[in-house]
Amino acid sequence: MNAPLPAEVLKQHLIDPEICIRCNTCEETCPIKAITHDSNNYVVDPEICNGCMACVPPCPTGAIDNWRLMVRAEAYGVQEQLGWEELPGEKALPETAAAAPAGGEPDAQQPVAPAPSTAPGATVPPWSAAHPYVNLYTHKTPMTATVVGNYRVTGADTESDIHHIVLDFGDLPFPVLEGQSIGILPPGVDAQGRAHHARQYSLASPRDGERAGYNNLSLTVKRVTEDHAGAAAHGVCSNYLCDLAKNDKVQVIGPFGHTFLMPNHPRANLIMICTGTGSAPMRAMTERYRRRIETGENGRLLLFFGARTERELPYFGPLMKLPRDFIDINLALSREAGQPKRYVQDLIRDRAGVVRELLADRNTCIYVCGLKGMEVGVLDALRDVTMQAGQDWSILHDALRREGRLHFETY
Ligand code: NAP
DSSP states (O other): OOOOOTTTTEEEOOOOOOOOOOOHHHHOOTTTEEEOOOOOOEEOTTOOOOOOOOTTTTTTSSOOEEEEEGGGGGGGOHHHHHHHHSSSOOOOHHHHHSHHHTTOOOOOTSOOOOOOOSSSSOOOOOOOOOOOOOOBBOOOOOOOEEEEEEEEEEEEESSSOOOEEEEOOOOSSOOOTTEEEEEESSSBTTTTSOOOOEEEEBBBBOOOTTTTTTSSEEEEEOOOOBBEEEEEEHHHHHHHHHTOOTTTTTEEEEESSSSSSOOTTTTTTTEEEGGGGGGGGHHHHHHHHTTTTGGTTOEEEEEEEEEEGGGGGGGGHHTTTTTTTTTTEEEESOOOSSOOOOHHHHHHHHHHHHHHHTTTSSTTEEEEEEEHHHHHHHHHHHHHHHTTTTTTHHHHHHHHHHOEEEEEEOO
């Protein structure tokens, strides 16, 4: 057992600004609001952090898992950390501070047992997920990819300008799994003159490439022209990506993500729930299954896909060509003329019978990706269909999280 640290010594929790992709997962996960951010960095407040580790497993890059033994009075403060471009090196403790006091009480601010997760989804992958590689390429050592395709996958006359972008890695290794993401480093600098930080995009292609057997992958990118509140906003990276031409070079980091992964065992079922470009990982997983149809080992695929209109639903054409006995497709259209507004959670309730049947099977994993706002609605719908059958949702929800069978990726 580790000896308690002297009271004046703190095991300070820090986030590596060179690896962090500013995805906000840690801030959302922290049960005691010890993590904060500005336009530069995500940082941990040493006055609040109790080392509970709740934020560590969900971090897709591992940037969160940095610790320094510090004299408490000299701990790095929030303001100082916000200005960092890189982590400071390790400092030796003064000998007086390094010696543990005899019979010292455990320090309340030293790492404690993991806090019960407050996250809506699992922080572990499904038991049979393949081993993911993460952080092979970093801000300091990015990979240069070549654009080999860039085309629009939504109706030309609609506001949603969504692109399918294919990046090729040539001879260099870039091993990925469905559900993982990569970071794109847009060229140029921000208003403060600093290089733009990386933007994260989920893979839309399966592990063996957008084109099977090729060393490439695809992304689904929506050109951002307004913020979530509808005010005009220019998305730095999305506009850069949507404007790329064939043979352009792109700086890539990653891959990231070690939990939002698909099961790898025969007859595993997938319930996929997505909105808009959140369809990227669902396309990757569906394509993985499609390429394996002939093995006869596939489980069932149930898709709930939300978009404003049919013409704004990315990949509508190819999706509708998939055989009905391969995938059960449920489209929730919210702004289709002459039709009532429908969200994915409405369709989950409409299909309560099949959802319950799949939930009862421990080979079923659930993936939710897209708008942040859908999280609550989807959880409520899953709770309702469970409780309608007289079952206890809280027991099932706990089991789904514990067994890595319920995953969220929402922004
Ligand atoms: P969007 O077009 O704005 O919306 C898609 C659909 O979701 C619309 O029908 C919308 O209905 C509906 N919706 C809105 N609020 C909802 C709620 N509370 N519950 C359920 N449905 C709701 O979507 P988008 O602009 O493509 O956004 C996709 C999101 O996915 C973004 O936040 C993006 O960051 C995230 N994402 C993207 C990737 C990627 O790799 N590109 C990966 C992971 C996540 P209304 O008509 O009411 O608006």
